[in-house]
Amino acid sequence: MKKRTMSLLSIAVLNFAYAQIDSINQKNIEEVVVTGQYNAQSVNKSIYKVEVINAEQIKNMAVTNAAEVLNQNLNILIVPSASSGDSQANIMGLSGEYTKVLIDNIPVVSDQGMGNIFDLTKINVNNIERIEIVKGSMGVEYGNNAMAGVINIITKKDYQKKININASLQEETVGKNYDWYKKGNGRHIQSLNLGYRISDNWTFSADINHNDFQGFQGIQKGYKHFDESVNGERGYEWQPKDLLIANAALRYAKNKTTLFYKVNFLIEEINYYDPNTNVLPFAGGERTFTSNDVDYFTKRWIHQLNVTTKLGANINYTGDFSYQIQERQSQDKLYDVPNRYVRSTDPKETFYKSEVLYSRGMFSNFLNSDKINFQIGYELDRTKGFANSSTFENQIGDNDKNINRTIFNYANFLSAEWNPLNWLSFRPGIRLALSDKFDEQYNYSLTTRFRTSENSNIRTILGSANRFPKYDELYTYIVDSNHDIRGNENLKPETGYSAGAFWDYATATSGNWKLNVGLSGMYMDVKDRIESVIVSNVPLRYTYLNVDNYKSILFGGSFSARKDNFSFNAGISTLGISQNLNTGNATSDDNFNYYMEINAAANYTLPVTNTLFALYYKYTGKSKLYSLEFKDAADTGTYVLGDIGDFSMLNFTVSQPFFNNYFELALGIKNIFDVTSIRNTVQSGNAHNGPADTQNLFYGRSYFARVNYNF
Numbered sequence: 001m002k003k004r005t006m007s008l009l010s011i012a013v014l015n016f017a018y019a020q021i022d023s024i025n026q027k028n029i030e031e032v033v034v035t036g037q038y039n040a041q042s043v044n045k046s047i048y049k050v051e052v053i054n055a056e057q058i059k060n061m062a063v064t065n066a067a068e069v070l071n072q073n074l075n076i077l078i079v080p081s082a083s084s085g086d087s088q089a090n091i092m093g094l095s096g097e098y099t100k101v102l103i104d105n106i107p108v109v110s111d112q113g114m115g116n117i118f119d120l121t122k123i124n125v126n127n128i129e130r131i132e133i134v135k136g137s138m139g140v141e142y143g144n145n146a147m148a149g150v151i152n153i154i155t156k157k158d159y160q161k162k163i164n165i166n167a168s169l170q171e172e173t174v175g176k177n178y179d180w181y182k183k184g185n186g187r188h189i190q191s192l193n194l195g196y197r198i199s200d201n202w203t204f205s206a207d208i209n210h211n212d213f214q215g216f217q218g219i220q221k222g223y224k225h226f227d228e229s230v231n232g233e234r235g236y237e238w239q240p241k242d243l244l245i246a247n248a249a250l251r252y253a254k255n256k257t258t259l260f261y262k263v264n265f266l267i268e269e270i271n272y273y274d275p276n277t278n279v280l281p282f283a284g285g286e287r288t289f290t291s292n293d294v295d296y297f298t299k300r301w302i303h304q305l306n307v308t309t310k311l312g313a314n315i316n317y318t319g320d321f322s323y324q325i326q327e328r329q330s331q332d333k334l335y336d337v338p339n340r341y342v343r344s345t346d347p348k349e350t351f352y353k354s355e356v357l358y359s360r361g362m363f364s365n366f367l368n369s370d371k372i373n374f375q376i377g378y379e380l381d382r383t384k385g386f387a388n389s390s391t392f393e394n395q396i397g398d399n400d401k402n403i404n405r406t407i408f409n410y411a412n413f414l415s416a417e418w419n420p421l422n423w424l425s426f427r428p429g430i431r432l433a434l435s436d437k438f439d440e441q442y443n444y445s446l447t448t449r450f451r452t453s454e455n456s457n458i459r460t461i462l463g464s465a466n467r468f469p470k471y472d473e474l475y476t477y478i479v480d481s482n483h484d485i486r487g488n489e490n491l492k493p494e495t496g497y498s499a500g501a502f503w504d505y506a507t508a509t510s511g512n513w514k515l516n517v518g519l520s521g522m523y524m525d526v527k528d529r530i531e532s533v534i535v536s537n538v539p540l541r542y543t544y545l546n547v548d549n550y551k552s553i554l555f556g557g558s559f560s561a562r563k564d565n566f567s568f569n570a571g572i573s574t575l576g577i578s579q580n581l582n583t584g585n586a587t588s589d590d591n592f593n594y595y596m597e598i599n600a601a602a603n604y605t606l607p608v609t610n611t612l613f614a615l616y617y618k619y620t621g622k623s624k625l626y627s628l629e630f631k632d633a634a635d636t637g638t639y640v641l642g643d644i645g646d647f648s649m650l651n652f653t654v655s656q657p658f659f660n661n662y663f664e665l666a667l668g669i670k671n672i673f674d675v676t677s678i679r680n681t682v683q684s685g686n687a688h689n690g691p692a693d694t695q696n697l698f699y700g701r702s703y704f705a706r707v708n709y710n711f
Contacts, residue, residue, distance in 0.1 A: 048134050055128060086119040101116065134149055138463060144409065147467050236273060261304070372417070385471055502518070503520075557572055609656065
């Protein structure tokens with residue numbers, strides 16, 4: 001399937017970077033977080049600046065997956081692929097390889113990594129209790145690839161009522177297209193969540209979510225289209241995707257011990273329809289026209305166990321264990337276009353498979369003191385990866401073979417939290433990571449929290465992290481008459497650090513207004529970045545080397561106000577990016593290029609009818625990036641500064657509960673400004689999937705309706 005990676009996808013936002021305000025259910029001050037903590041802690045007292053998006057906010061956004069939720073946050077850029085439907089999170093200008101994605105503290109398997117390059121559409125939003133975000137290098141606490149930050153998705157576990165049932169149905173147009181039929185149009189989502197409190201100590205839960213996206217034609221004309229005189233118009237800009245996710249979980253909690261086991265199952269099907277048709281001749285001069293279509297199948301199992309208990313009288317222990325397996329298959333089909341039937345189907349073929357054993361354990365509270373505490377931890381993972389020969393299009397002799405590799409990583413980390421004064425806290429930390437593939441890695445951190453008043457905090461964070469090379473950077477082998485691109489098994493991990501400062505202030509006026517203000521700044525530096533490099537001009541040959549450097553600077557501010565049934569949030573940020581790109585023959589400038597983001601969100605609940613009106617807005621400013629351009633085949637290339645245009649997104653939702661909140665109806669509009677594509681003169685591989693100098697972003701304005709039942 002031809003990948004078409006899209007950038008700068010953003011929707012509106014409830015919360016601004018580094019200044020998360022829960023304006024929906026007004027529980028922000030004492031909201032509990034676990035990311036980066038020794039024990040569960042209120043978000044206001046956390047030594048890290050943790051942003052929280054809770055279940056009520058997610059419901060009011062009427063989003064269909066976790067990617068849409070995170071798109072609401074400034075400086076988190078969700079990058080989707082129109083072909084695969086996958087979406088990854090970019091933080092502070094760094095791609096998904098640099099962000100660690102966790103579900104209940106456990107990194108999730110993907111095709112090329114563990115916890116990174118993770119597809120955020122493969123998460124059931126109806127099962128999310130909250131999402132916790134920490135930006136900046138978190139290498140001490142979370143290890144490899146946590147360079148830009150950590151996204152921890154916390155699922156629902158405990159229920160207050162004996163029986164909990166939630167069922168929902170959401171129907172959306174895709175642009176102007178919608179109908180109910182199979183192979184029709186639109187997006188169709190069904191979800192069922194069950195929770196049963198067996199006793200005071202035992203809770204069982206289960207959920208299932210079906211998300212059926214029927215594709216978007218755009219400038220294409222659908223899989224049935226046929227024109228003998230014009231080729232290339234068949235198929236879709238956004239490929240159809242059918243996703244089913246199911247979870248079952250059992251939780252035990254008594255005294256100071258909690259056990260939580262969950263099994264997750266996922267199946268996904270993506271249908272790629274070849275835009276081109278080929279002549280298939282028959283005897284006697286007859287002929288027909290066929291297309292080479294491909295179906296892609298993903299299957300994933302995740303088993304996880306979380307343990308929290310006390311060892312002896314004082315020592316806290318938290319243990320996370322997981323076994324995960326993900327397999328992706330493809331199936332080629334020869335489709336008779338004018339006669340509209342499949343002439344032949346090849347057997348399914350596995351082209352990616354990952355199998356992971358993972359464990360993380362932490363011990364803390366050895367001294368049982370309010371003044372000083374320290375934590376000792378370990379983390380290990382064994383990742384077994386498989387890619388068949390077709391994955392990298394090998395076409396030469398003995399190299400045309402499958403690739404099997406296993407990597408074992410182990411780490412120990414130590415940190416201490418010291419509270420010399422009731423308004424001052426320090427937490428230094430260090431991690432030693434060992435691998436049977438890479439050299440040992442050291443990461444460090446120093447975090448401080450100053451309580452400047454009853455209503456104000458200042459946090460400073462300094463941390464480092466590393467990123468291990470991806471599977472394709474290590475093992476790619478594409479060699480034929482037109483290409484020579486080879487991976488490099490001798491690559492070393494990228495290294496980097498970040499430094500940040502965050503100030504927040506909360507107050508209440510005599511008129512019952514609750515106000516919050518925040519300011520933030522962060523600097524990030526990444527060295528030895530891995531890049532595709534020209535190592536020979538004649539013949540032209542590429543490989544991957546540690547050659548580039550990356551820097552970014554972020555400044556931002558936020559404001560929120562709420563009173564009674566009204567809330568308003570707004571934020572602004574400026575991000576500067578400096579990239580020192582190098583192909584071996586050409587080098588770019590390393591000047592900083594800046595762009596701005598602005599967001600605003602307003603929510604109002606009508607007291608008489610309890611009707612909720614919600615409006616979300618986000619503006620993404622014009623940005624500049626370098627791209628490599630060639631004059632001819634003999635040219636070694638020159639880096640040219642290109643433009644990526646600005647755009648605005650606006651969403652509106654109205655929700656009406658009925659029958660004492662047992663039933664709810666929501667209606668809304670997404671992408672009110674009908675954004676589809678923007679100017680983009682930055683050639684970025686196969687991401688440039690629109691016409692010349694444009695970038696496809698969205699499939700235009702869409703409308704949705706959702707019904708929700710709670711028992």
